[in-house]
Amino acid sequence: MVHYTKSLLVLTLIMLSNSRAAHHHHDHNRCLSAALSHAEQHCTEAGVRLTPIRRAVLELIWQSHRPLGAYAVVEQLPSILGRPIRPPSVYRAIDFLLEMGLIHRLPSYNAFIGCPFPGSEHSDVFMVCRCCGSAAEVSAETLNKSLEDTASRAGFQLETQNIELSGLCASCQQEDSSS
Amino acid sequence: MVHYTKSLLVLTLIMLSNSRAAHHHHDHNRCLSAALSHAEQHCTEAGVRLTPIRRAVLELIWQSHRPLGAYAVVEQLPSILGRPIRPPSVYRAIDFLLEMGLIHRLPSYNAFIGCPFPGSEHSDVFMVCRCCGSAAEVSAETLNKSLEDTASRAGFQLETQNIELSGLCASCQQEDSSS
DNA sequence: CAGTGATTTGGTATAATGTACCACTTTATT
DNA sequence: AATAAAGTGGTACATTATACCAAATCACTG
Numbered sequence: 001m002v003h004y005t006k007s008l009l010v011l012t013l014i015m016l017s018n019s020r021a022a023h024h025h026h027d028h029n030r031c032l033s034a035a036l037s038h039a040e041q042h043c044t045e046a047g048v049r050l051t052p053i054r055r056a057v058l059e060l061i062w063q064s065h066r067p068l069g070a071y072a073v074v075e076q077l078p079s080i081l082g083r084p085i086r087p088p089s090v091y092r093a094i095d096f097l098l099e100m101g102l103i104h105r106l107p108s109y110n111a112f113i114g115c116p117f118p119g120s121e122h123s124d125v126f127m128v129c130r131c132c133g134s135a136a137e138v139s140a141e142t143l144n145k146s147l148e149d150t151a152s153r154a155g156f157q158l159e160t161q162n163i164e165l166s167g168l169c170a171s172c173q174q175e176d177s178s179s
Numbered sequence: 180m181v182h183y184t185k186s187l188l189v190l191t192l193i194m195l196s197n198s199r200a201a202h203h204h205h206d207h208n209r210c211l212s213a214a215l216s217h218a219e220q221h222c223t224e225a226g227v228r229l230t231p232i233r234r235a236v237l238e239l240i241w242q243s244h245r246p247l248g249a250y251a252v253v254e255q256l257p258s259i260l261g262r263p264i265r266p267p268s269v270y271r272a273i274d275f276l277l278e279m280g281l282i283h284r285l286p287s288y289n290a291f292i293g294c295p296f297p298g299s300e301h302s303d304v305f306m307v308c309r310c311c312g313s314a315a316e317v318s319a320e321t322l323n324k325s326l327e328d329t330a331s332r333a334g335f336q337l338e339t340q341n342i343e344l345s346g347l348c349a350s351c352q353q354e355d356s357s358s
Numbered sequence: 359c360a361g362t363g364a365t366t367t368g369g370t371a372t373a374a375t376g377t378a379c380c381a382c383t384t385t386a387t388t
Numbered sequence: 389a390a391t392a393a394a395g396t397g398g399t400a401c402a403t404t405a406t407a408c409c410a411a412a413t414c415a416c417t418g
Contacts, residue, residue, distance in 0.1 A: 023334075049414085051366070070404070089367060091405065107286035108341055110404060127335045138333055146325035147344070154317055155202075155349035156306045162287055162343045165326065170334035228385085230395070249375070268396060270376065275395095289375065 022065045022136035023129065023169035035062045035114060039102050042118055046100065056080040057093040058114070061103050066133040067111030070094060106135065108164050113137070123147070125163040131172035201244045201315035202308065202348035214241045214293060218281050221297055225279065235259040236272040237293070240282050245312040246290030249273060285314065287343050292316070302326070304342040310351035 039058055043050040050058075060076050061068050070090055077085045094112060097103040101118045105111075106126060113126070113135050122139040129135075151158040218237055222229040229237075239255050240247050249269055256264045273291060276282040280297045284290075285305060292305070292314050301318040308314075330337040 049366085053367075085367090086369060087404085088369075088406075088408095092367080107343075125329070127330060127333060127337075129335075130338065136333065136335075138329060140325070140329040140332070143325040143329045146319070146322040150304070150317060150319040150322045151306060151344055151346065153319070154306060154315065155352075156308075156315075156344065157347040157352055158306075158344055159309065159346035161345065162341075164286075164341045165330055165335065165337055166340065167330065167338035168336040173334075173336055228394085232396080264396090265398060266375085267377070267379095267398075271395080 023132075023134050023171050028063075028065075032059065032062050035116075039100075039118065042102065043100065048096075048100065051093075052081065053077075053085060053089060054093045054096055057090060058097055058102055061097075061112050062114040064113075065135065067106045067109045067113045067128070067135050069109075069111045073112075104137065106164060107162060123163070124161055125165070127165045127167065127169070129169035129172055130166050131168055131175075134169060136169070202311075202313050202350050207242075207244075211238065211241050214295075218279075218297065221281065222279065227275075227279065230272075231260065232256075232264060232268060233272045233275055236269060237276055237281055240276075240291050241293035243292075244314065246285045246288045246292045246307070246314050248288075248290045252291075283316065285343060286341060287345075302342070303340060304344070306344045306346065306348070308348035308351055309345050310347055310354075313348060315348070 036055070036059060039055075040050055056077055057073055059080065060073050070087065073094075074085065074087055074090050077090065094103070098105060098112075102115055103112045104115050104124055104126070106113060106128070109128070116137055122137075123144050125138050125140075125143065127136050127138060147161065148158060215234065215238060218234075219229055235256055236252055238259065239252050249266065252273075253264065253266055253269050256269065273282070277284060277291075281294055282291045283294050283303055283305070285292060285307070288307070295316055301316075302323050304317050304319070304322065306315050306317060326340060327337060
């Protein structure tokens with residue numbers, strides 16, 4: 001097995017396991033700082049700047065494993081930057097982070113969530129728990145293939161996709177049955 | 180082949196062919212009136228009322244094969260009802276139509292589109308052309324299965340889904356290549 | 359290090375989408 | 389007709405998002 005293939009395999013496993021990370025307890029400080037340094041590196045390589053505002057917005061969105069609204073970011077930014085930041089600046093930061101693939105937008109919730117694997121090609125599939133609100137991004141080969149297949153059978157040339165699944169995460173299923 | 184299975188098969192074919200109807204030229208007056216009488220019947224059977232406002236809103240949303248915003252409906256309603264209808268009334272009608280499964284909401288567009296097969300169990304999958312804006316609802320066995328599969332492998336209990344695919348419809352692909 | 363253009367941010371105002379609330383009317387059921 | 393339920397009218401407002409222009413910062417060049 002060559003290195004390239006192995007990386008892909010590992011990546012797929014990471015993707016699929018993200019749901020466990022998001023829906024379960026884990027060392028979130030470490031998870032957050034890893035994401036931030038990853039983002040830093042990603043921006044440096046791309047030759048763009050992760051300014052204080054952009055970094056703070058990313059931090060807030062990552063801090064929450066639940067989709068975070070733009071105005072929630074506006075409210076919470078002073079706790080990081082020590083001064084109020086107005087909506088236009090926040091939306092500009094959000095647009096930047098979206099373009100860099102560091103966060104995703106969940107249209108059904110008018111909210112944003114950190115992307116666990118920026119830079120890699122992956123489908124945007126989100127599982128949002130209707131009970132605890134946590135959101136996990138997942139990717140699966142077979143699903144991607146089905147999507148491609150369905151589109152091409154309809155003569156549709158697929159470019160981007162937004163897939164939001166709603167239901168109960170593993171933790172909340174247990175709580176339901178235990179009550 | 181028993182009747183039940185045959186119906187399912189036919190239904191699936193109709194579903195898949197909806198993309199052609201939406202993205203291509205067709206007798207839209209007939210398409211619209213069929214949808215309206217179908218809706219009328221659907222409501223009667225459910226014991227609910229398709230009032231003039233609700234019917235007019237449905238008509239406007241069906242008239243467009245492109246997702247239609249709520250305020251576009253507000254603007255166009257006078258042309259049908261002869262008097263202005265305010266946003267709250269329009270949203271109430273939209274909520275009713277959504278609950279009856281007669282229309283769907285496309286969150287990425289803050290817009291609504293008529294459902295070609297109300298009353299039948301089907302996944303909500305939409306293909307929206309970025310060129311002409313037309314939207315087609317499709318359903319495919321394999322895709323549904325993949326979704327179920329992906330969710331259950333992540334321990335997620337899938338309840339509802341919203342799938343929006345963006346790209347080029349067959350017509351617009353031809354126009355692209357012919358220019 | 360000054361000059362210059364490009365990028366980023368500050369800040370006001372406003373657009374677009376959606377809802378809470380309460381009074382009133384219409385419909386369905388005794 | 390009396391009554392309850394369902395639907396509508398209309399004001400006001402909440403939430404989400406953007407247009408616009410001025411000021412500041414950064415990056416590059418001479």
